[in-house]
Amino acid sequence: MDGLIQLWASTGLSNFQADQAVMMAVGFGLLYLAIKKEFEPLLLLPIGFGAVLSNIPMAGIAEEGGLLSYLYLGIKSGIFPLLIFMGVGAMTDFGPMLANPKTLLLGAAAQFGIFGTLFGALALNLIPGMNFTFKDAAAIAIIGGADGPTSIYVASKLAPELLGAIAVAAYSYMALVPLIQPPIMRALTTEEERLIEMAQLRHVSRLEKIIFPGILLILTAMLLPSAAPLIGMFCLGNLIRECGVVDRLSKTAQNEMINVVTIFLGLAVGSKLSADQFLRTETLGILVLGALAFSFGTASGVLMAKLMNVISPENKVNPLIGAAGVSAVPMSARVANKVGQESNPHNFLLMHAMGPNVAGVIGSAVAAGVLLALVQ
Amino acid sequence: MDGLIQLWASTGLSNFQADQAVMMAVGFGLLYLAIKKEFEPLLLLPIGFGAVLSNIPMAGIAEEGGLLSYLYLGIKSGIFPLLIFMGVGAMTDFGPMLANPKTLLLGAAAQFGIFGTLFGALALNLIPGMNFTFKDAAAIAIIGGADGPTSIYVASKLAPELLGAIAVAAYSYMALVPLIQPPIMRALTTEEERLIEMAQLRHVSRLEKIIFPGILLILTAMLLPSAAPLIGMFCLGNLIRECGVVDRLSKTAQNEMINVVTIFLGLAVGSKLSADQFLRTETLGILVLGALAFSFGTASGVLMAKLMNVISPENKVNPLIGAAGVSAVPMSARVANKVGQESNPHNFLLMHAMGPNVAGVIGSAVAAGVLLALVQ
Amino acid sequence: MDGLIQLWASTGLSNFQADQAVMMAVGFGLLYLAIKKEFEPLLLLPIGFGAVLSNIPMAGIAEEGGLLSYLYLGIKSGIFPLLIFMGVGAMTDFGPMLANPKTLLLGAAAQFGIFGTLFGALALNLIPGMNFTFKDAAAIAIIGGADGPTSIYVASKLAPELLGAIAVAAYSYMALVPLIQPPIMRALTTEEERLIEMAQLRHVSRLEKIIFPGILLILTAMLLPSAAPLIGMFCLGNLIRECGVVDRLSKTAQNEMINVVTIFLGLAVGSKLSADQFLRTETLGILVLGALAFSFGTASGVLMAKLMNVISPENKVNPLIGAAGVSAVPMSARVANKVGQESNPHNFLLMHAMGPNVAGVIGSAVAAGVLLALVQ
Amino acid sequence: MEPSLSELLLPGLKLMIIGMAIVYLFLALLVWIIGVTARLVGTMSPAPIQHTKRSSLEVEKEEAELVAVIAAAVECQSRSLN
Amino acid sequence: MEPSLSELLLPGLKLMIIGMAIVYLFLALLVWIIGVTARLVGTMSPAPIQHTKRSSLEVEKEEAELVAVIAAAVECQSRSLN
Amino acid sequence: MEPSLSELLLPGLKLMIIGMAIVYLFLALLVWIIGVTARLVGTMSPAPIQHTKRSSLEVEKEEAELVAVIAAAVECQSRSLN
């Protein structure tokens, strides 16, 4: 009988706590969103699964010595998000942005999503139960960058205990871009604006594409070294892609390497979805702020495009592509294209929207550098 | 001359000890079995090579600071066997088992190979020179699970000093399944039984396949958390495979990731094949017990199938597929098919045998959980 | 204003030191050589990029806790160079060498490039400003082996502070083989010698190819255990390639695994290109010695071939293939072929030169073992 | 003092009985749940009336072949890493 | 003593202004440098005089094919990893 | 006290001589063993009487193709890693 009692004492049933059950349900909810709704499944599936695994009572998978505790070292050290960023760099074509560099300003404007949210998070302290430090606020704000690895990198430095909620919010809202953005885009533009057709993009030479990551890196090194790890690895990936002499490295960085790291990163993020860190009033605040951040960013991008049309009316920009400045590559570029085609089915904005889209990635990495430099 | 003397003193020849030479011969023996006899070459080749490398005198490849000592950390932490298990999950099709779930009971029965062997290992203490603790016995017994990563995972937790012998025995007997099983299967069945044809398997929907890993994980979390790391990673791999939205992760988990980890795992297991741990009377006991474990498991599976036919005679099971319950995927399912075709060449048992086959993997992971929970 | 001042104080501009700027320029120089001149781009691109990243002021990417400091652990432990060596083994076909084993002696002769340079490095201490210890000299000498991973492995053990300069010199000179070798080869051979046609290579059976890595490993274990990690991993890769039963491991070792490790290794080597370790008189000495080492090695190989023709005139060797003994696979074999075809366009020396070429890899690993055993 | 043999064997017997019982119970429970799930799934999603001309299986198989051929072709190239 | 709200909000406002300013400056600088680079590159390597003979129809057809291929590739892989 | 130059150069010379001797001996031994092995292998497995009509190059090329196809096929299926 001793054995049976010992065994019963070791079962999950006898040790389940309500909040662990809730967190496992959250994990399964994320799996549902990932699989059924196809919400960023590459990340949300491992994150959801990691949440389930780490909340199994007695198993200790996320505790010291458990598998997920080892994987988390890859986030704590920054290695995983930086390798993902390198892989994303190897997948990114800067061509459309280089062809029309002023779209970079749209990517800049959309970062208001970050800084506006930072202010909002601090203001939320007015509400009882919400208690965000300056660091917390900065980590939450980065959700507005609409960039997964950047969010995880910044959160792991500034507010590791919020990492789970922030990553979940970032990827969820990225998946919700087709729902969040269109109403804002329609509200802020007139029909004529949405009908603007843009001039065909000029040809960008291979040399320009090879030089660009170097330029970006030098500028970062000189002006904002705190963004250098993120932007540096991004540039490395992009250089590997464009230089044409190390295709085998490029292929591996875009495929097997990023796939393996994605699984590990997702599981490790999921291991931070523990009850005591996630089932708090603050998480609600994070979810609300995340939605606001995306809305702010979208609006800023669109308004910036309209401003640019006022300043230089001879070479107009369709303001819909301003919304793509939040990054969320390539989802928000597709949304811009789709909303544009509602007005004119023959207006192909996709390539034009890819410019602000990848500019948004640079913009949020720059913003991340500002936060890492000024918030400690 | 000093240099020459110093050099001679640093050669292997002047430092070779007999037992190191023997262990290198064991290593080359494993390489021979792997390459010439195709005994589970994916694992036995790296294991054999690791054994050779770690027994080179003066080189210290398996000692503190040597390559294999670093690779061994991947086993000690459980990371390597769990990643392999994830990859195996991504390679496993539960369809045949879901189509005929009662074959799970065959996979359960075959685990008698584990627990019977545990008892046998304890009884071996009667023989002078054999000296197995309770933990040792449990680690040895898991060989009967016929599942490589499970054996390595359990042995690394319960009896790391026996890891080398246990892993070698597990993989060797898995390779010997076509020799060990058929006589037992023939002895325990009648010709009529071997001629039983089974109804065609029903179609299993994609949804059932997606839901199954979740169900298995919940059940494990509630009843046997000690099995949660193993079963959890297995379920993750299977979910990645079946969900259909993360095929790039599935491909990597089944190929590059598992290949890299297999090389590292094999080398690290080989590093535990040192003379002082392997050249002992106990190793003989382990080899004998391993053979018994496979035989017990095979017999239990077959007898369980016969029992099921007695209980529900309207829907008969060919008892040969009971032998596939030991796991050893897909070798033992193939053996069941082949022995069945000796009686009737047109009786295709392969798919029917895949049910108990993959059930055996679950069964031995459950048994591993029981051992980890109750043996400390 | 505080924020602005704080930000300015955190910029690279306000913290740039002249030597960091110089080192970043060195890094961009390596990128230029890698991309534009295709100097061993697989390694020099990551090395150059690592040099740029690690010299960004304030970013601390190569400092304790930075990404490159973690990656450097893979070099310090020897894991990365050994894994690369395994991958190279999996890419190497020993067939041409086994068909004409006496070409091994050409690979032996070319190692004079190593030991002659060792003596030269010690002699350089005569020049004021140069200050090489015995260990430094040995680490520099290994450049003459014309083998990247071997150089990195030895340098990381004997003179980690010279690692950056040594790796850069090794890969640069390997890329310069088509410029360095031909004049030496022409100077040391007569037109008749260059016209020598060699007998067609005999067929080498699969069994011989499978057995060879085992033989090489046993010999190393008995005579030179200090070379066992390098040669052992090389043999493992080659056995995986030739045995024919683990092709999935071979494929991964030759592709994804070596690609990932190459990126990491290159970045980590680049992190050792810091101003205080690279901008010294000694670096000039290393560059001069590296060029000498390659020249010595080339000359020794050619002269050895001529000596062999004197000793056994009935079965002549074209002395041009002696130059391939330095390794630098497959560049120097191609050079031998090309110089040969200048004299007779129908004389195909490529396969004949592959023999000394891969023998040179073994030779330099043996020489590395000698250095590691005798220099401490 | 080493444990006597009966001190070792008795727990072994107990573990054997408990262990087999748990394995059976666990997998039997799984059999039951799989059955329930299959019925629930069957209830919720009536059998799809598709597979009109070519089964999706056929298409998948063709695609797999194509991928295999392309993979082989890609694989065959460029291995110049030293 | 926790910081009062205004003590938190004021730095937040400052950070917002400084941050947006830096992001704009950084990217605007990048716009300028990209322009300069494009001109330098264009100067150094004169525009290749190609596309002379082929009809716009041919080009369109090729582009259509390309689009089809890219669409297929994108659908097959769906690299929405971010 | 730094070591004097001759204190450094002499060991260097010694190492050079010992090192080259070992490299030569090692590889010469390997030459001999390879020769012995080739003869033993040749003795044990008498030379196959093949290569009658088609050149070995053709066969090798075909084999390489076959290997690629089979590898792709095998890769796609049956993954018996356990």
Ligand code: NA
């Ligand atoms: Na962004």
Ligand code: NA
């Ligand atoms: Na089993």
Ligand code: NA
């Ligand atoms: Na060499």
